[in-house]
Amino acid sequence: MNTADARSNLDTADARSNLDTADARSNLDTADARSNLGTADARSELDTRVRFCPSPTGIPHVGLVRTALFNWAYARHTGGTFVFRIEDTDAQRDSAESYAAILDALRWLGLDWDEGPEVGGPYEPYRQSQRSQIYRDVLEQLLASGEAYEAYSTAEEVEARHLAAGRNPKLGYDNFDRDLTGEQRAAFRAEGRKPVLRLRMPDADLSWTDLVRGETTFPAGSVPDFALTRGSGDPLYTLVNPVDDALMKITHVLRGEDIMPSTPRQIALYQALIRIGVAEQVPQFAHLPSVLGDGNKKLSKRDPQSNLFLHRDRGFIPEGLLNYLALLGWGIADDHDVFGLDEMVAAFDVVNVNSNPARFDQKKADAINAEHIRLLDEHDFADRLSTFFAAHGHRTGLDDARFAEAAKLVQTRIVVLGDAWELLKFLDDDGFVLDxxxxxxxxxxxxxxxxxxxxxxxxxxxxxxxxxxxxxxxxxxxxxxxxxxxxxxxxxxxxxxxxxxxxxxxxxxxxxxxxxxxxxxxxxxxxxxxxxxxx
Structure with missing residues (x-):
């Protein structure tokens, strides 16, 4: 049982003061509500709008960057809009340092965004921590319309009901609170229970045509009514992610396959949002293949290969790293592994992404980076190498002209910029030693x-x-x-x-x-x- 399904009144200090159905704004005017929810002038339905929405936790992962790259490339290929959004609703895990690291990563890689933090856009704000009122308004509409309901069951009560019925106690929520009477809800509140809001799932199959995986169906009844809020009333990812996509007119959701199990829930929520006038359409979904590490296990944050900045510190250049990440699930042609971003943009279509897991091969990544280093103009290479040396405290004692001559000597002999120091460190008298x-x-x-x-x-x-x-x-x-x-x-x-x-x-x-x-x-x-x- 996941965290959202496991608790309704556990460890919650404060309740939403205004969630009682009887007190909800059942007559909320749709036009006013959509205005309050930050709706801007809609773009043409033909415009592609994709988004990259990381949580600011930890260090950027190469799998995360691959997702950003595919979204960016698809937006550029279609002439659409690349939206950058920050999902920072977890105060205990989110950090300003991680947010800055994401910005640093995107800027270093040259993945510019059309809307989002630092640049603005018609659907501001682009940080979820600044959109609380928007989510509260949507929750009130869902509750008032009957699309969502208050649930008071504790995790222990749900498990006990499963056991009494001879079911696996870990099946998750059992939809028990769907049809509570007003008296029952009042009694629970009198006990001091704090409700979560759950979406009323449809009694029908949930299907979509995944742009990578084809027709995908979750049978009716396989997904229980899921929580939209914590017991405190704070919205969960299950609500805020689709709501933001709906209000920002996202047309295509390209994301990792690990998130695919949440898709039927999100589709059901989109359908509810359409019925209450918040959303216009359900976006198309494309679930990208997992990135594997050594031993064909999913590449995790604990694997050094997953750390974007370790690759940068070794001396990867953006062109080389992006080229390799593009090959993790996609390619222009079997005999054309080395290409630039312009070539990728011209050729990239998400329907051509492979659904099979992709293994991160460090040797191949290094080889591709070496090719891109060789392709650089001599002056460009010298400038980048000089910047890299300065950032790492490497000194050669050469003026710019002589450093450019030194750079020429190593450009075709290195795999990453860090290799150049091993070849040129003899120029530094202070660090000179005999091997x-x-x-x-x-x-x-x-x-x-x-x-x-x-x-x-x-x-x-x-x-x-x-x-x-x-x-x-x-x-x-x-x-x-x-x-x-x-x-x-x-x-x-x-x-x-x-x-x-x-x-x-x-x-x-x-x-x-x-x-x-x-x-x-x-x-x-x-x-x-x-x-x-x-x-």
Missing amino acids: DRAAAKELRPAAVPVLSAALEALEGVGQWATAAIEEALKSALVDGLELKPRKAFGPVRVAVTGSSVSPPLFESLELLGRDRSLDRLRAGRDVAAAAAAEA
Whole structure:
């Protein structure tokens, strides 16, 4: 039994003072009510209106972002409206930090919204915590019209009735309070019971054509009358989500398949809202496939892969991450995995989303991100890399022009922006260290004459430029010492960059500069000489 169904008068301190049916505003004028409910001028029925409505709890999840992306892409594909709404009615779990994180995520990804927080729109406000009066007005109409009723049964009473009838006690609410008399309700109130409001479910099958899953039916009687409020009178998600969709003229609801069991309840509520003049239509539904993690279990917030900001901190760029998330249930073509947002918008139709669960494959995500990094204009890449380095406290000591040259050296060699620091951190004198394994392999006794020859050759270079550096080292080491390139340049690379893996050696020496390059070669020779002395 879920929380909404389990309690009516449990742990509730205050009741709604005005929910008695006899006191309800049964003659509430529909036109005035709809005006009070924030109804704006309706758009054409042909306009697509979709919404993304997260709760501000925790850190943005990649599954949540995938839902935002599909809604955004469908709105852009159809020329419709993307509505961003915040479902912040749970004061104990909602937080300002999480709200800010959602805004940060959408802005970083470039998923702009047409209506919602920060931008406004004709159906303001777009935060549920600011729409309490709207929900109270709707509840009064539902109660006055007989679409909803007061229920006083406790969870224990519901279970006892199931047991007495030989039914499973965990079946949920049994619709017992549907036809309470005025005297019975008065008696319960006299006991101090606080009612919840429940919707009177229709005695008929509830069906819809899901845009992803096709015809879906819940048989009559399979869904009990469900709670719209807490015992305090505060509205539940089961009410506020469909009410907001109705008043904001949402035409298509694209959301995760985990919410599909709530759909028959919401359809029944839409039908009731239509009858009382609050809603105009039942939206179309599309339930997107689950995102799975390792072991084919649903990706949860505890899985590191689910954390959007961990991907950003590693150095994913928006284009790469969005491209990969788009593939979690959709694709342009089997042989066309790498695409931009413009291509996605042109091709995206929710009816082409696959209903099968999609597994989050980190290696594939990385590979797609690498492709998008390679596709960036060199200047754009340098700007993004510089911003990433600054955000993570990475310093190279290069001016903008030389940093752009350094960026060119790594753009095709990295998967995420964070990889670039591993290749370029040798430029930071304060953080420079020799990798122990690389030094043990390359800075051995045999490296002493190699590094001495390299020093002598480079000290004689006139203009410190890549071509001159390359010519001097090849002449001294390959031609002069008759070494193969790997034997010749391995010790030089480790001495100068601290690692056996680096950007192209000659370009790295140019970036490092004459003095620092020579100093590091001398220090590397000293390490090799010390190894020789110990041998």
